Amino acid sequence: MPRTAVIAGIGHTSFGRLEGRTARELEVEAIRLAVSDAGFAPADIDGLITDPGPSQPVMSGIEPHYLDLGRQLGLDPDFAGTEMLGGASSVSSVQRAAMAIGAGLCSVCLCVYGDTALSAAGSFSYGRGAEAAFGFFGAAGLHALAAQRHMARFGTRPEDLAQVAIAARAHAARTPHAQLKRPLDLDGYLASRMVAEPLRRADCCLISDGAAAVVVCAAERLPDLAARAVKILSMGQAHSLSTIASPEHFDELPAARCGPAALARAGIGAGDVDVALLYDCFTIVVLMQLEAYGFCKLGEAAGFVAGGRIAPGGALALNPTGGLMAEGYGGGMLHVIEAVRQLRGTAGDRQVEGAELALISGHGLGMNTHATLVLGR
Amino acid sequence: MAGAGRVATFTIYRQTYHRDFPAPYVLALIALSEGPRMISNIVDCPHALVRVGMAVAVRFVPRGDLVLPLFAPVAAPTANPEPEGDIP
Numbered sequence: 001m002p003r004t005a006v007i008a009g010i011g012h013t014s015f016g017r018l019e020g021r022t023a024r025e026l027e028v029e030a031i032r033l034a035v036s037d038a039g040f041a042p043a044d045i046d047g048l049i050t051d052p053g054p055s056q057p058v059m060s061g062i063e064p065h066y067l068d069l070g071r072q073l074g075l076d077p078d079f080a081g082t083e084m085l086g087g088a089s090s091v092s093s094v095q096r097a098a099m100a101i102g103a104g105l106c107s108v109c110l111c112v113y114g115d116t117a118l119s120a121a122g123s124f125s126y127g128r129g130a131e132a133a134f135g136f137f138g139a140a141g142l143h144a145l146a147a148q149r150h151m152a153r154f155g156t157r158p159e160d161l162a163q164v165a166i167a168a169r170a171h172a173a174r175t176p177h178a179q180l181k182r183p184l185d186l187d188g189y190l191a192s193r194m195v196a197e198p199l200r201r202a203d204c205c206l207i208s209d210g211a212a213a214v215v216v217c218a219a220e221r222l223p224d225l226a227a228r229a230v231k232i233l234s235m236g237q238a239h240s241l242s243t244i245a246s247p248e249h250f251d252e253l254p255a256a257r258c259g260p261a262a263l264a265r266a267g268i269g270a271g272d273v274d275v276a277l278l279y280d281c282f283t284i285v286v287l288m289q290l291e292a293y294g295f296c297k298l299g300e301a302a303g304f305v306a307g308g309r310i311a312p313g314g315a316l317a318l319n320p321t322g323g324l325m326a327e328g329y330g331g332g333m334l335h336v337i338e339a340v341r342q343l344r345g346t347a348g349d350r351q352v353e354g355a356e357l358a359l360i361s362g363h364g365l366g367m368n369t370h371a372t373l374v375l376g377r
Numbered sequence: 378m379a380g381a382g383r384v385a386t387f388t389i390y391r392q393t394y395h396r397d398f399p400a401p402y403v404l405a406l407i408a409l410s411e412g413p414r415m416i417s418n419i420v421d422c423p424h425a426l427v428r429v430g431m432a433v434a435v436r437f438v439p440r441g442d443l444v445l446p447l448f449a450p451v452a453a454p455t456a457n458p459e460p461e462g463d464i465p
Contacts, residue, residue, distance in 0.1 A: 125394040131416040133443060135402055137394035144388035145406060152386065152429035152464055194391035196404075244406065245414040250386060 002102035006229040007094070007375065008222055009038025009215035010337040015328025016179040017118050018209035023056050026211035027069055027114035034213040038228070040108055047079040047106035047216075049096050051089035051331045053115025054124065054207075058084050069112070079106040086364025087279055088237075089113070090212075090332035091371040095235045097216035107218045113331035114211030124207070128366075131244070139281065140204055142366055144196035146250045147284040151198060153251075153299065156287065158198055160302035162189040164283035165202045165325060167311040172322025174312065174349040179206055179328040203283040205324035212333035214340070230343045233357075236262030236372035244366075253285075254370040255292035255361060262372040263293070263359070270294040274355040275342045276316060277335035279363040280323040286310075289361055312350075317342075320350040332362040336373070343377045380435030382409040382448065383465040389424050397441075403427055407448055408465035418447045426454035430464055 011033025013026045027050075035042060052058055052065040060068065065082040079100045083089035090113045097109035128136040136142075150156045165184060172178035184202060192202035222229050236258030242249050263269055270293050278289045287301035295316065296304040310318040321327040321338045328334060339358035341347040355377075362371040387405035390398070403419040405427070419427050420438070433448035 127395075132395075133440070133445060134404060134416050134418050134447075135390060135395070135398035136404055136416055137390075137398070140392075141388055141390060141394075141404060145386045145404075148388055148429065149386035149464075194389075197389040197391060199388075244416060247408075247414065250406075 003104065004219040005098035005101040005216050005232050006219050006222065007214050007232065007336070007340050008217045008229045009034040009036070009040065010340050011037055012212035012330065012334060012337060013210045014177055015208045015210035015330060018116065019119050021116065021209065023053070023114045023116045023120070023211070024069065024072060026116070026209065027112050027213070028072065030114065030211035030213040031073065031110055031112055034110070034215050038215040038217070040215060042073070044108045045075060045110055046077050047097060047100055047109025048075055048077045049080065049093040049109060049111045050082045051093050051113040051333065052082060053113060053117055053331055055117040055120060056115050058082055077106065079109065085362070085369050085371065087281055087332065088362035088364035088369045088371040090330070090336060091360055091362030091373055092237065094214065094216055094232070094336055094373060095237065095371060098232050098235065101216060101218050107221055109216045110213060111216060111333070112211065112213040113333035116209040117329065118207045118209045140199050141196045143282040143284055144199045146288065146367065147198050147282070149250045150284060150287065154302065156302045158190065159186065160287070160305065161198070161203055161283040162186055163305040163310065164280070164286045165189055167308070167314070168280065168319060168322045168325035170312050171320050171350070172326030175321045175327055178322050178326055179208055180322070180326045199282060199284070205281045206326070206329050208329040210328055210330060212330045212337055214333065214336055228344060230340045231376045232373065233376040234262045234265035234374045236265070238370050240368055249367055253288050253292045253363070253367060255289050255363065255372070258370055258372050259289070259293040259361065262374055266374040266376070268357060268374070273357055273359045274317065275320065275339065275352050275358045276318045277323070277339050277358065277360045278318060279332055279335065279361050280319055280325050281363065285363055286318070289363070293359070317352040320347065320352065332360070335360050339375050343375060378409060378411055380446070382407045382433055384419070384427065384429055384431045384433060385414060385465045386429055387419065387427055389427070405448065407433060419449065420447045421449040422454050426456060428458060430462070431458070
């Protein structure tokens with residue numbers, strides 16, 4: 001019988017432009033906070049999984065990211081690794097920790113995201129393989145292709161994408177540590193400069209400096225689970241390794257495979273989710289995930305988000321911190337942390353009354369990779 | 378490959394990412410009539426008139442050391458084109 005894994009501690013630094021701080025310093029700060037929040041001592045840690053973010057290298061020469069970080073922490077862990085699933089890496093790090101704990105490889109595992117993508121990185125103007133010869137650059141262009149196709153297939157409008165961006169800003173206004181609290185209305189959205197049509201600056205998530213960590217541990221390590229630990233009810237992962245040349249590339253996220261399956265393994269459906277933390281690198285990805293997870297039918301996300309349904313006080317509590325669009329780019333670890341806060345009942349002004357079930361998603365590597373976590377109180 | 382196809386989706390880059398590609402320009406996914414899909418550019422078409430489903434044909438254009446297959450509309454594009462069937 002595999003051991004049950006729980007999330008026992010959370011911690012993060014401030015997010016924004018943190019000039020002069022190194023990623024390593026930020027990672028250590030977030031880890032200290034998370035370990036202390038869990039009530040563990042540093043000597044209790046026997047696992048380390050890292051998400052080095054969009055600008056830190058996964059490998060420096062022959063040394064993977066976790067090795068240098070673990071060395072600085074003075075760890076000799078029983079289990080360690082660095083995730084390589086792009087934007088799905090934070091969620092998959094928690095999955096890997098839970099699997100290692102379940103299999104008995106370690107008992108108290110740190111999962112940490114950290115980066116100084118805002119102050120250290122030059123840009124995110126990378127070419128997309130050989131297709132850079134046609135001017136195919138960056139993540140926005142790829143997601144713009146997805147958005148344009150969604151619009152052509154289903155009649156989705158810029159005003160529908162706007163609902164996601166506007167809701168995120170309204171949520172961030174209730175998040176003390178949010179990087180972008182300036183309110184946004186429809187006029188402001190429409191006036192936002194175009195990056196790659198139909199995506200505007202306001203459709204794109206933030207770039208941030210910051211770090212966030214959680215402690216995953218075996219349930220048996222916590223004598224009193226009641227107060228702070230959150231259960232991992234189910235997990236899912238799906239990869240669609242098709243290239244952009246594949247007809248289904250923009251029409252079905254791998255989330256459509258692992259999302260509903262993970263919800264089913266937890267014994268629930270999308271309608272039972274009290275709080276959804278969906279990876280929101282671009283507004284269109286939120287709409288596509290609402291469809292993929294079954295919150296609404298394929299092609300109906302625009303109608304679903306209309307009328308403030310995902311805004312504060314709306315019927316679906318979606319990214320109550322403002323997410324990647326307004327809280328800050330925390331890989332996906334800030335999403336995990338907010339899910340834990342909501343289930344603990346410590347989310348302050350953002351608290352969803354009686355929240356018992358949280359869904360977290362990670363979307364990465366273009367349209368290729370997806371990871372799902374379902375957490376419960 | 379006859380070099381004929383339709384626009385499966387596209388984006389108009391409005392931000393310049395690289396000095397060799399000054400914005401605006403149209404990047405498109407072309408569904409070739411034989412089945413395969415490829416990324417290319419739409420040329421010789423006002424940007425505002427590019428549509429998903431638009432019929433296009435290849436033309437080979439030198440760019441630096443390369444000769445690239447780019448695509449242009451088959452018929453003169455209009456603001457309100459007749460639907461061309463299912464989205465490719």
